[in-house]
Amino acid sequence: MSFKTWFVKRSPLPEMWREHMAEYYAPKNFNIFYYAGSLLLLMVVLQFLSGFLVLAHYIPSVRDAYDSVYGIMYDVHYGWLMQYMHVDGVSLIFVLLYIHMARGMLYGSYRAPRELVWVIGYTIYLAFMAEAFFGYILPYSNLSYWAGTVITSLFKSIPFIGEWVTTLVRGGSGMSGDTLDRFMALHVTVVFMVIVGLIVFHILYLHKVGSNNPDGLEIKANKGPDGHPVDAIPFHPYYSVKDLFGFGVWLFIFAAIIFYAPTVHHIFLERTMSTPANPLKSLPDVTPPWYLSPFYAMLRAIPNKNGGIILMVVAVVFPFILPWLDRNPVISTRYRPITRIMLIIFFANFLMLAYLGEQPPLPKYFILERVGAVIYVAFFILLPFVSKFEPTRTPPARVRFRAH
């Protein structure tokens, strides 16, 4: 028996390769937005690598954490590269997550039969928020200290058990070495493993039902004599090669940021990350990183603390039920102009909220934050009605595809 036959008989890998790569038929009209999924996979691997390297030099103790991170930057060989890869990687992952989700909303990829692909994906997004928050605390800078204090104090609003939960999360009454220990454990083990597990499920669930496409057409409905959808091509080699090209272009962008603008005007790495934690020197306004600030803006939109928290939780939870709010038989917003306009307003409003969440708490921003919160919530409340009654255009019988 040749080595190849011996291996093929024992290993599930060749079968998995066939099922998920060589014989996974994907629609031939994917566009540039379809790079985000594979780029996210690449970024998660790179984040693991850079995280592993910084972890080798990081000391999780209140006394040494900040100095160890400083040491990685200035003393460790290529420490600055590992550090910037890890820090900038977070923001870039969120850039890709937002592109990936926006694509899903534009083309109706959350609709049946892909509801669970969406729900698992959105859970990954929430897990990334938690992962980023725990990582944010680890350098024990002054921003880490005060951001940790503010965010953990939100748990105090839970009725009856709020104080107890806050103490449990912090490992004491305030931020301390115990907080650092548990956040570090969560950051490098539990939450990271949950993210990896969910990504595996995300792709398995997608491959069970098949990919959507910009036209929102069900490609399996139109099969050729060979039994394969006429509007699809095997993922490997066609899309695998295309994704490799995407990796190349993306790595140039990633490298350019790391080498020439690693803090991206202090949006990717805030100034207050460069001073050690000081419980006696509170920061005037602690704002979260840009990727969480839309939700923070909504939290601030209501002057009552508990009211703000409820609005923020509702805003975070709404996208989960998106698949069940949309009731139009046409899937892609290419053929639903009203939903498309609503989505464009929704995206622009989300960007405005992100900007507002980074601003100091002034009355002029407060009014806009309220308007932004209303538009955000209105989108989800109006969708079931608009999607039911909106006029649509007839989608084409075959996917629209321009050969180059």
Ligand code: HEM
């Ligand atoms: C690290 C996180 C993620 C990774 C690695 C990832 C990976 C992927 C990949 C490789 C695909 C197939 C290629 C493509 O359609 O682009 C995909 C599809 C999809 N993802 Fe994600 N994803 C992530 C997060 C998310 C999130 C946060 C959501 C939504 C909230 C989401 C929703 C979807 C949907 C609906 C599809 C099907 C798209 C279609 O068929 O048109 N994903 N994802």
